[in-house]
Amino acid sequence: MVNVALSARKSAAAATSSTVPLRRSGGGLAALLAEALGLWRGEAFAGFADESFASTAAAALEEQRLVAWEDYAGARLQLGDHAVLAGELGELIEQHPLRERLRAAHLRALHGSGRTTEALDSYRKLRRLLRDELGLEPGAELTALQEEMLSAGPPAPVQRQAPPTQTPLPAPQTELVGRDDAVADVRALLGTHRLVTLTGPGGVGKTRLALEVARAEDEACLVELAGLPRETTVDGLADVVAAALGIRDGARPQSSVERLAEALRGRRLLLVLDNCEHVVEPVAAFVPLVLPASDVRVLATSREPLDVSSEHLREVPPLDVPTPGAPSAELLRSGAVRLFAARASAASPGFALSAENAETPAGIRRRATAALRARRRRPHRKRAARRTPRQRPGIAGVPVAATGAGTR
Ligand SMILES: Nc1ncnc2c1ncn2[C@@H]1O[C@H](COP(=O)(O)OP(=O)(O)OP(=O)(O)O)[C@@H](O)[C@H]1O
Ligand SMILES: [Mg+2]
Known part of the structure; x- marks a missing residue:
């Protein structure tokens, strides 16, 4: 081993x-x-x-x-x-x-x-x-x-090299912890559904999971939507996707989304639309225009559903937490505790997980998960109110909503 x-x-x-x-x-x-x-x-x-x-x-x-x-x-x-x-x-x-x-x-x-x-x-x-x-x-x-x-002052826009090329998947910087079953499950879902949306609170690990699924595909492209303004149109979104795919824009008289649908015809590809929550409407309009003409499947990550009829929702739960008083072997197996240990040893090289110190991260995670559940029980806020621009990423698998670090 x-x-x-x-x-x-x-x-x-x-x-x-x-x-x-x-x-x-x-x-x-x-x-x-x-x-x-x-x-x-x-x-x-x-x-x-x-x-x-x-x-x-x-x-x-x-x-x-x-x-x-x-x-x-x-x-x-x-x-x-x-x-x-x-x-x-x-x-x-x-x-x-x-x-x-x-x-x-x-x-x-x-x-x-x-x-x-x-x-x-x-x-x-x-x-x-x-x-x-x-x-x-x-x-x-x-x-x-x-x-x-x-x-x-502001930099001159960078000239992309010609011919444009597809943006490679970002390389993971750390080991993926405790998501083997979820990766297998999402891969299986994509075998039967053309649009799967990973939902869950900020920081729970949606993007990380999507990336791991994409990495196992023959052809996959991740399109980061977090930086797009809320007013993005369907054609604006199509331009962003086309740029990520390295598709050169023909000067034909169709709309951007029609040109993209045509360019994707017959192409087999997993398109990861990452962090859709503040551009749900253009994404929801974009997907049905592009999927029928191609062999493209879409894996979206979003803090809220896209609400498209063909959408299959898959909630990403927080990493598993051991029950209070669990035996140390169970503590050491838990995904939440292992992720904490991985981050702790990266920050402090001498750190090693042991039966003695494993209860502390488990306790933190239990409180974070309880806070998240309490938040979910509160009355549902309006979708539009929640669709604010992202302010900061989550912290290593701990839901932002539970830590109070996010905006929603
Ligand atoms: N299972 C995991 N193993 C290792 N690192 C993880 C895991 N899950 C999440 N992380 C790390 O935690 C951080 C937050 O995860 P991620 O960005 O995937 O959350 P998210 O649900 O997409 O959040 P947001 O809604 O803010 O986009 C990232 O640094 C990610 O690499
Ligand atoms: Mg994300």
């Missing part, structure tokens, strides 16, 4: 190391690196990282993984995927705040998607950290980037 895990990590590392043919550029390189990063299933030598025989190798593998992330970010920037990349890199930056190349890619992604104030804030945060922890100043690349952001 350990051998299998180790060799999987080694092959992931090998795939993400300098053997990657860097002559490839743009979409090809991004897709290759995304695939390689997807092979990474968690911390290298997990459980042995403190042993002297493993610590050097584990650190080297982790370094290779981070370099691969930096290369991947560079390739996505070349493709003009700034908005999506800004979100994807957020968690990694939290974990590795002093990595200058990663930080530079994140600043470029934020700046290039119109979030220059956040980019400048992030630069200031890095400078403070470098001074406080190492007594250093940011390097030349970051300083030049800050000056460019201060003087340039």
